Amino acid sequence: MPLDSKEKIARRVAQELKEGYLVNLGIGLPTLVANYIPAGVHVFFQSENGIVGMGPEPEKGYENKDLTNAGAGFITALPGAMTFDSAFSFALIRGGHLDVTVLGGLQVDEEGHLANWMVPGKMVPGMGGAMDLVTGAKEVIVAMTHTAKGEPKIVKRCSLPLTSVRRVSLIVTELAVIEPTDDGLLLKEIAEETTLEEVLRLTEATLIVSPELTKF
Amino acid sequence: MRIIELEEVAELIRPGSTLMIGGFLGVGTPNNIIDKLVEKSIRDLVVIGNDTAFEDRGIGKLVKNKLCRKVIVSHIGTNPETQRQMIAGEMEVELIPQGTLAERVRAGGAGLGGILTPTGVGTVVENGKRVIEIDGKKYLLELPIRADFALIKAKKCDYYGNLVYNLTATNFNPLMALAADTVIVEAEEIVPVGTLPPDEIKTPGILVDYVVVSGVR
Numbered sequence: 264m265p266l267d268s269k270e271k272i273a274r275r276v277a278q279e280l281k282e283g284y285l286v287n288l289g290i291g292l293p294t295l296v297a298n299y300i301p302a303g304v305h306v307f308f309q310s311e312n313g314i315v316g317m318g319p320e321p322e323k324g325y326e327n328k329d330l331t332n333a334g335a336g337f338i339t340a341l342p343g344a345m346t347f348d349s350a351f352s353f354a355l356i357r358g359g360h361l362d363v364t365v366l367g368g369l370q371v372d373e374e375g376h377l378a379n380w381m382v383p384g385k386m387v388p389g390m391g392g393a394m395d396l397v398t399g400a401k402e403v404i405v406a407m408t409h410t411a412k413g414e415p416k417i418v419k420r421c422s423l424p425l426t427s428v429r430r431v432s433l434i435v436t437e438l439a440v441i442e443p444t445d446d447g448l449l450l451k452e453i454a455e456e457t458t459l460e461e462v463l464r465l466t467e468a469t470l471i472v473s474p475e476l477t478k479f
Numbered sequence: 480m481r482i483i484e485l486e487e488v489a490e491l492i493r494p495g496s497t498l499m500i501g502g503f504l505g506v507g508t509p510n511n512i513i514d515k516l517v518e519k520s521i522r523d524l525v526v527i528g529n530d531t532a533f534e535d536r537g538i539g540k541l542v543k544n545k546l547c548r549k550v551i552v553s554h555i556g557t558n559p560e561t562q563r564q565m566i567a568g569e570m571e572v573e574l575i576p577q578g579t580l581a582e583r584v585r586a587g588g589a590g591l592g593g594i595l596t597p598t599g600v601g602t603v604v605e606n607g608k609r610v611i612e613i614d615g616k617k618y619l620l621e622l623p624i625r626a627d628f629a630l631i632k633a634k635k636c637d638y639y640g641n642l643v644y645n646l647t648a649t650n651f652n653p654l655m656a657l658a659a660d661t662v663i664v665e666a667e668e669i670v671p672v673g674t675l676p677p678d679e680i681k682t683p684g685i686l687v688d689y690v691v692v693s694g695v696r
Contacts, residue, residue, distance in 0.1 A: 311577065312503040313647045328506070329634070329648035335504035335533075335557070338647075346646045348653045348681070349503075349529070350585045353578030357598060387565065387574075388556025390604075391530070395578035398598045428601030 268408065268437035271454065274299040275479055276365055276406050276435050280306050284362040285355070287311065287396060290334040293365040293406050309361060311392040313352050316344025333392065356392065357399035364400035366393060368407040368434070370421045373468045375430035375443025377405055378423035390426065397427035409436035415467040417441065417448070438462050440479060447471050452479045480640030480687045488512050488663060488691060489519040492628055495548075497525040499584065499626040499655040504530055504557060505537030507648030509632040509665030511693045513540055523548045527584070527626055529577065529651055530554040531561040542570070551624070553577035576604060579621050581654060586623035588657025593622045629659035631682070636666035636692070637675050640684030649681065656682045663689045 273295035280286060280296075284306045288294050297319070300306060308317040310332045317332065318339035326337040340346070355361055370378040377397055380390040397403050410416055417434065434441040439462050440452035450470040453462050455478050463470060492498070502508025508528075516524075517540050524547050531550055532539040539558045541547050549571040555561040564570040575583070582594045595618035599605055609620040631652045634645035642664060644652055656662050669692045 310647070312506070313650050327646065329645040331504070331506045331647050333503070335506060340646065346649060348649050349577070349581040349651050350654055353581050357578050357596065387562055387572075389530075389552065389554040389574045390576050391554035391556070392577040394576040394602065394604065395598045398600075399578075425602045427598075 269295060271437050272406050272408075272435055275440060276404055277301065279402070279404060279433065280304060280363060282306070285309055285315065285360065287356065287361055287364045287400070289364070289366040289393070290332075291367050293367060296365055296406070309352070309355060310338070311352050311356065311396070313348060314338070314340065314344060314346045315355070316341045318344070353392070353395050356395050359399060359401060361396070361400045363402045363404060364396040365404045365406050366396060368405040368416065369411075370416050370418050370423050371405055371431060371434050371443075372418050372421045373447055375448070376421055376428060377403070377426045377431050378421040379426050381424055383424070393426050397431070398429055402433070403429070403431040405431050405434045407434070407436060409438040409462075410465050415465055418467040419469070438465065441470065449473055450476065452477050454479060480638075480684055481689055482669070483689050483691060485511055485515050485691050485693075488689070489515050489521060491661070491663065491689070492516065492521055494521055495523040496521075496628055497626040498527065499629040499651075499659050500526055500528040500538055501629070501631050501650065501652035501655050502528060502532070502537050503647065503650040505532040505539070507632050507644070507650050507652055508532070508537040509630045509693075510537065512630050512663065512665050512691060513537065516541065516546065517544050520544070520546065522546050525549045525551070527551045527624060529580065531558040533557050534560050545569070549573065551575060553580050581651065583621050583624045584651065584654045584658050587625040588654060591623060593620050595619070596621055624658065626655075626659040627661065629655040629662045631656050631662060631664045633664050633666045633682070635668050635670055635675060636664060636687075636690050637670050637672045637684070639672050640664070640687030640690060641675055641680045642666070642682035642684075642687065643675055643679050644681055653681045656686050661688050662686055663691070665691045665693050667693060667695050
């Protein structure tokens with residue numbers, strides 16, 4: 264994926280974050296969202312290994328071996344940060360105190376179900392905190408590329424093991440912004456660089472095209 | 480609490496033991512104790528921890544040296560050797576959602592018969608578990624976990640065994656210190672009784688059996 268696709272996804276996801284939100288960003292693409300928080304909006308970042316108030320990577324020479332994110336990368340603690348144990352961390356996540364979780368995805372289907380933790384027989388990283396995050400956060404945003412090696416990732420029904428049966432709140436790809444609803448997947452926005460035809464062609468699931476379709 | 484040398488740890492922990500090991504991708508893991516277990520080749524271990532870290536770090540070293548019969552963790556994605564041994568059938572891997580793992584350890588240490596969590600409902604995690612409905616919402620009954628030994632990493636310890644953790648190196652450590660028959664701590668520094676502010680102590684010394692003083696690493 265070209266770097267600007269990732270940036271485009273991250274930039275669009277960042278617009279969903281509101282003043283005062285507690286936000287958990289997954290490792291990888293979701294981490295980039297922190298670079299695009301709209302001016303004037305202040306959010307708190309949580310990392311499931313035990314911090315609220317996570318700041319950016321420190322400059323070289325300022326690393327603390329005991330201050331890391333959920334990918335073991337060095338972070339900083341912003342003024343007002345708090346650290347805590349894993350049970351408390353997941354009480355925040357599961358207990359409905361986390362406003363938004365942004366996660367990567369392998370597949371999302373017409374029910375809005377996410378699969379993102381294993382490919383049987385090929386890749387078994389484990390679910391880590393993903394199942395708790397998707398089950399417990401107030402809003403779940405999936406930030407992923409629209410296709411993988413040309414194959415659609417937004418499918419009729421997930422063939423991979425589900426992360427949760429909770430319906431995700433929003434899917435943001437480099438081509439589209441899609442909201443799972445009671446009626447199905449609502450296509451709300453398409454990228455400036457694409458066409459409606461291309462989005463539909465690269466999506467296996469049925470999309471309901473919003474009458475107010477906009478570009479991003 | 481008794482202060483011991485690293486050498487004695489390998490005499491306490493026998494092959495076949497079940498170990499809870501603190502840490503998150505090796506951060507907050509008692510690495511000197513792990514190195515000693517590797518050096519003495521203590522085998523057939525069942526290890527409960529958040530993850531198997533990296534091949535050259537933390538619990539990953541136990542896996543790399545083929546000392547584990549089974550690991551019970553939430554994530555193995557950073558350690559290709561864990562995945563290789565699992566696929567080859569050389570080691571059993573039980574994957575548990577991270578929040579569920581934390582609560583199962585907490586339950587094990589808190590005298591609870593289990594916990595009810597919505598996490599995993601309707602997924603493969605539900606297989607073989609009781610689903611209990613409360614006020615119309617489904618939960619999985621997840622059972623407590625305990626271990627023979629908890630291997631804990633602390634920043635500071637006093638001569639009563641009171642422990643202070645550091646930042647995100649806290650993670651599973653305080654939970655595990657309650658959930659094992661024998662608690663062995665690797666502390667970077669030992670300080671006089673009374674110098675640790677009561678508010679900063681997260682694990683009381685009455686829970687701690689042995690302490691190895693390691694220095695910063």
